[in-house]
Amino acid sequence: MINEAEIPVIVVEELTARYGEETILENVSFEVRRGERFMILGGSGCGKSTLLKHMIGLLKPASGRIVVDGIDIARADEDRLREVRSRIGVLFQADALFGSMTLAQNVTLPLAEYTDLPPERIRQIIRMKLGLVHLAGYENHMPSELSGGMRKRAGLARAMALDPMLLFFDEPWAGLDPVTAAELDILIRRINEGLGTTMVFVTQELASIFSLAERVIMLHKEARGIIARGDPRELKENSSDPRVVDFFNRQAAATRSNE
């Protein structure tokens, strides 16, 4: 009997991504395992946002396969794609809450689209989701009335509306003060450990990388692919690649050469 925990949730195989003439990523391959907290790191322009957009189906690869929960989203038809989309949630960097709708309406949207639940049941689910992210009571608030940290949490509530087994986070700590960022870390860990949700992050926030990440891959612009993979704490101490050491030790190449 196959142990479900051993089947990877995401398999990226020989992915090549292009913007017009320019190749951003070449033959990138990696896996994301069920239930893990997986992070995609790298400097500016390394292609991590591009990689994320491919993984959530916003972009189609020039070549290669992206298999999410058993479905190759690069080649899937509309119906299969819809199936996959109902099983994932995305928290965008700019939270992407619908500005013209209240928080409740934002969270209701996927629920109304994919389920046939009566309105009262949906309202209860919304209250539960908002409660999960410590925003109980804010159902009728508009996104513009909330602070940045609250909006991120609202975006997370919406991403989790359908109890997805896979959550994607695009730079979730960007623009947050240290305390709010730490609170977000706690929330993320609770959800991951409590619900078993697999989580993929794109980030540069070292503090959260070291406190949350179980496995990371590091991309590099010139390499157009992965230059390091594994446990971030190990990479920080033991990597022989100066680019990796610089990143995890938050040091500039200039200072390194002076040691």
Next chain:
Amino acid sequence: MDKSDKPFGVEIHGEPGGELCLRLTGRVSLDTLEVLIPQTEAIPERWSPRRLTVDLAGVNYLDSAGALALLQMEESARSRSISFSLINMSDKDRDLFALIDRESLLPKPLRPEFETAGPLARLGDAARRMYRDFSDIMAFVGDLLIALLYCLGHPRSVRWQDVLYYMKRAGADGLPIVALISLLLGLIMAFMSSLQLKQFGANLYVANLVTIAMVRELGPIMTAIIVAGRSGSAFAAEIGTMIVNDEVNALITMGFEPIRFLAVPKVLAAIIVVPILTVYADVFAILGGLIVGITGLDLTFYTYIQQTQASIRLFDFGMSLVKAAVFAILISGIGCQRGFQVRGGAEGVGVSTTSAVVSAIFLIVVADSAFAIMMHYIRY
């Protein structure tokens, strides 16, 4: 050393052809450069010294602009093979000089300065842009058609709440301005034409003129232009802002189809509401004509209304509604397309909003001309 309170001063010690020492005092900074430079730039040339020394002991403030001026003095001296030195620099001054990267002072931009391309190149660019724009619009028309057909087949998939919302915004909220402009239009048409018709004792026909002109042509066009300005731009701005905020990407990842979700309600609302607004415009224009007729032309209410009634033909009225519906599709369609086209931030939204209105007006005029030609052949 006596650091004087003067903003800036320079003392020259030495003889021409020999060793020259410039003692600077006070502030050597951005605000004193206009005094420093004229007093010192001609010195290497005029005095032709063998060696030039600049003494900074009396300087009480040096900023980067001042340091740059001194560096340039050094350059000008070295280019004449005059040996140059700065003495009595404080530690702070030394740090400041260390900060200035001399390499970056030489002009070596990574990209040449932007030069407007010649007229032929610009013509080529414009042609390419127009072609790309045309193909983008055609693609959008196809997508919109598919979405509308889908909604025809699955009416429950339409977001009717949104349709009602846009009907209020594009229709009911636009009533005051449409009424006002049409009223004025009717007034003006009646008044202007009466100046001529009076001469023939044909005041009565003012009613016909206003009615026919409005119902056949001006009603649909003026209403469409107002709707383009009010709602065409609003649709573009709303969708454009959603693109900038990643809201459209969020919709896609949640499995929604953006054109079905965002464009269809707007287009449906426009199709319902613009013909109604056009009828309102006709009514208010006739009212405007009526006001002129009664107050200036000694017509009675009854006479004016009777003339008006006599000149409306069902065919004309029907055609005006068809025109209005077609304009509605053009306005809302191009408005949404420009919104989806937005790239960049606030500026991108501004550009597409303007483009939505201008393109809509252009399309309205083209469509109206097409209608005029069609009408010509249908009548005869």
